[in-house]
Amino acid sequence: xxxxxxxxxxxxxxxxxxxxxxxxxxxxxxxxxxxxxxxxxxxxxxxxxxxxxxxxxxxxxxxxxxxxxxxxxxxxxxxxxxxxxxxxxxxxxxxxxxxxxxxxxxxxxxxxxxxxxxxxxxxxxxxxxxxxxxxxxxxxxxxxxxxxxxxxxxxxxxxxxxxxxxxxxxxxxxxxxxxxxxxxxxxxxxxxxxxxxxxxxxxxxxxxxxxxxxxxxxxxxxxxxxxxxxxxxxxxxxxxxxxxxxx
Amino acid sequence: xxxxxxxxxxxxxxxxxxxxxxxxxxxxxxxxxxxxxxxxxxxxxxxxxxxxxxxxxxxxxxxxxxxxxxxxxxxxxxxxxxxxxxxxxxxxxxxxxxxxxxxxxxxxxxxxxxxxxxxxxxxxxxxxxxxxxxxxxxxxxxxxxxxxxxxxxxxxxxxxxxxxxxxxxxxxxxxxxxxxxxxxxxxxxxxxxxxxxxxxxxxxxxxxxxxxxxxxxxxxxxxxxxxxxxxxxxxxxxxxxxxxxxxxxxxxxxxxxxxxxxxxxxxxxxxxxxxxxxxxxxxxxxxxxxxxxxxxxxxxxxxxxxxxxxxxxxxxxxxxxxxxxxxxxxxxxxxxxxxxxxxxxxxxxxxxxxxxxxxxxxxxxxxxxxxxxxxxxxxxxxxxxxxxxxxxxxxxxxxxxxxxxxxxxxxxxxxxxxxxxxxxxxxxxxxxxxxxxxxxxxxxxxxxxxxxxxxxxxxxxxxxxxxxxxxxxxxxxxxxxxxxxxxxxxxxx
Numbered sequence: 220x221x222x223x224x225x226x227x228x229x230x231x232x233x234x235x236x237x238x239x240x241x242x243x244x245x246x247x248x249x250x251x252x253x254x255x256x257x258x259x260x261x262x263x264x265x266x267x268x269x270x271x272x273x274x275x276x277x278x279x280x281x282x283x284x285x286x287x288x289x290x291x292x293x294x295x296x297x298x299x300x301x302x303x304x305x306x307x308x309x310x311x312x313x314x315x316x317x318x319x320x321x322x323x324x325x326x327x328x329x330x331x332x333x334x335x336x337x338x339x340x341x342x343x344x345x346x347x348x349x350x351x352x353x354x355x356x357x358x359x360x361x362x363x364x365x366x367x368x369x370x371x372x373x374x375x376x377x378x379x380x381x382x383x384x385x386x387x388x389x390x391x392x393x394x395x396x397x398x399x400x401x402x403x404x405x406x407x408x409x410x411x412x413x414x415x416x417x418x419x420x421x422x423x424x425x426x427x428x429x430x431x432x433x434x435x436x437x438x439x440x441x442x443x444x445x446x447x448x449x450x451x452x453x454x455x456x457x458x459x460x461x462x463x464x465x466x
Numbered sequence: 467x468x469x470x471x472x473x474x475x476x477x478x479x480x481x482x483x484x485x486x487x488x489x490x491x492x493x494x495x496x497x498x499x500x501x502x503x504x505x506x507x508x509x510x511x512x513x514x515x516x517x518x519x520x521x522x523x524x525x526x527x528x529x530x531x532x533x534x535x536x537x538x539x540x541x542x543x544x545x546x547x548x549x550x551x552x553x554x555x556x557x558x559x560x561x562x563x564x565x566x567x568x569x570x571x572x573x574x575x576x577x578x579x580x581x582x583x584x585x586x587x588x589x590x591x592x593x594x595x596x597x598x599x600x601x602x603x604x605x606x607x608x609x610x611x612x613x614x615x616x617x618x619x620x621x622x623x624x625x626x627x628x629x630x631x632x633x634x635x636x637x638x639x640x641x642x643x644x645x646x647x648x649x650x651x652x653x654x655x656x657x658x659x660x661x662x663x664x665x666x667x668x669x670x671x672x673x674x675x676x677x678x679x680x681x682x683x684x685x686x687x688x689x690x691x692x693x694x695x696x697x698x699x700x701x702x703x704x705x706x707x708x709x710x711x712x713x714x715x716x717x718x719x720x721x722x723x724x725x726x727x728x729x730x731x732x733x734x735x736x737x738x739x740x741x742x743x744x745x746x747x748x749x750x751x752x753x754x755x756x757x758x759x760x761x762x763x764x765x766x767x768x769x770x771x772x773x774x775x776x777x778x779x780x781x782x783x784x785x786x787x788x789x790x791x792x793x794x795x796x797x798x799x800x801x802x803x804x805x806x807x808x809x810x811x812x813x814x815x816x817x818x819x820x821x822x823x824x825x826x827x828x829x830x831x832x833x834x835x836x837x838x839x840x841x842x843x844x845x846x847x848x849x850x851x852x853x854x855x856x857x858x859x860x861x862x863x864x865x866x867x868x869x870x871x872x873x874x875x876x877x878x879x880x881x882x883x884x885x886x887x888x889x890x891x892x893x894x895x896x897x898x899x900x901x902x903x904x905x906x907x908x909x910x911x912x913x914x915x916x917x918x919x920x921x922x923x924x925x926x927x928x929x930x931x932x933x934x935x936x937x938x939x940x941x942x943x944x945x946x947x948x949x950x951x952x953x954x955x956x957x958x959x
Contacts, residue, residue, distance in 0.1 A: 288810075292810060300801075301801060304805065306739055
């Protein structure tokens, strides 16, 4: 599905992304984790041809992303509010996106009725423009517009960050269902280790632009990740004190 | 605190993505201003001679006192169109321990640093020193200068007040400009009132009662205070606005446009953009204001009523939206540009949507100018030729420049503190658009074949309209070399 070759992005002499090789197979569900500044969003943006890499290339279904448009037909993504046309009402936005994929407004309405639970009555027929919605509700609009496109590849950047716990739960189920039952390849980044290990079969851990771990999710994955992110520091401090006391 | 604000503003200027472009604009602007100032200074220096020639029957001082208020009235009209509003992004300071008064004071005080406030002094002070202080006393001369100061400050803040109000509601600008034109007309056309008499009744008394100079100063102070209060209460505007605004926003569709496929959908979206955001909406309403420009010039004797001038006015009236709105393209869509790039939109359709939008709105404006047939069918013909020029050549030029615009405009922020672009600077950017038709028209008109020039303008316009698909391809290829820079600039808040 996705192949990344020798991808490198440099800002002011600092390498922010450096991925020598990465292959994602069709139907995989990938979780991307890493601290702030690890390069997750930059990697996403390069995969979507929004920024130009210094070196290397990204192929989706064997086609170069840069300079081509074909991948847009089956790729849906939501990185941030910058993806939404904020002066439209959610309905208008959905009709617009649906129209781009040759769906009639009636078809879009039909599809959206299946998302009633996910919207929790806060999106449709509220008489608000997208810009007047809260960040969490904007995220719902973004995710829903991705689902509307019937993608084969779904990319979400920190989708759990702004939404309430019930919606987080529902979103997890939706993503799992897409992946397991419809064979959609999913690529999700998050800071929530519980969610990401729950949803994804394969975890990529990024640090300073490099993928330092590529693990298949198992029962020990969560504790392994927790070790990397937190415990390291928690252990480091007492050890030092111990040494001082010993001397 | 003020010095900190100035330092922050300077940093914002130098660190912006558009610094190079802004500097070029500033340099051109300052050269123009310098030229104007020299002119005005020379005029001011010989004002006594000029007044003697223009009003040979009247006493010099009487005619001098007569023109001062007249000057300030036209000054107000100029300021409304050209004066720049001082800006500061206030939001980051609001929750900090910075006094609100300090913020507002900074905004109000910096507005005094405008060349408009130099003009009256350059124009009138030489006369006051040469004639008034010689004929009367230096106290009288001082009184004149003090009242000049008062009127200048008054005009300065009145113009800014109107501009700020009209940023929230475009009609305010139309009404204010209408009132000024009406005052002018009721003097020179209807002869109800005489501004010169009113002006003399004040400045004439000033020669005997210098203390009267405090009156305009009081007006000026009052206007300053009004501005201060308005700004201070509007520091809350962002939250107040969204809470008050509970009107139900309904969805609209434009079925006619959906016939044009994706391009039509995009154009429909952009019409919504224009109508649903204060700033873009003002651009449209300003266009309506320009429809009255013909009334000011047509039918007048001399160059103002000539066909050559109609070419200019006709282009403005049918194409003002293209110039005014188009020069900030694609910045209007900056906040969702990433979304446009990743969704299933061909850039060709994107450009076609722009052409469609411009054609629709220009057609609307052309239809609105049809009553000018009162000034002869040829006037309408010129308008039509310029309409063709606008939807053919100017749209393409505007889109060419749009590929070179990397500055974000945040439409979702309230318009009250979002003033960039409502100043003289924007006219500099539109110079190429204004000059090009003359490059074709002028040489022929000069040798007495204006009709050939006009025909050529029409033909050029038509050629561009019929070769649109070619230009769209060119623009698309150009866009692909710049898309990353544009997208990055737009992400840069």
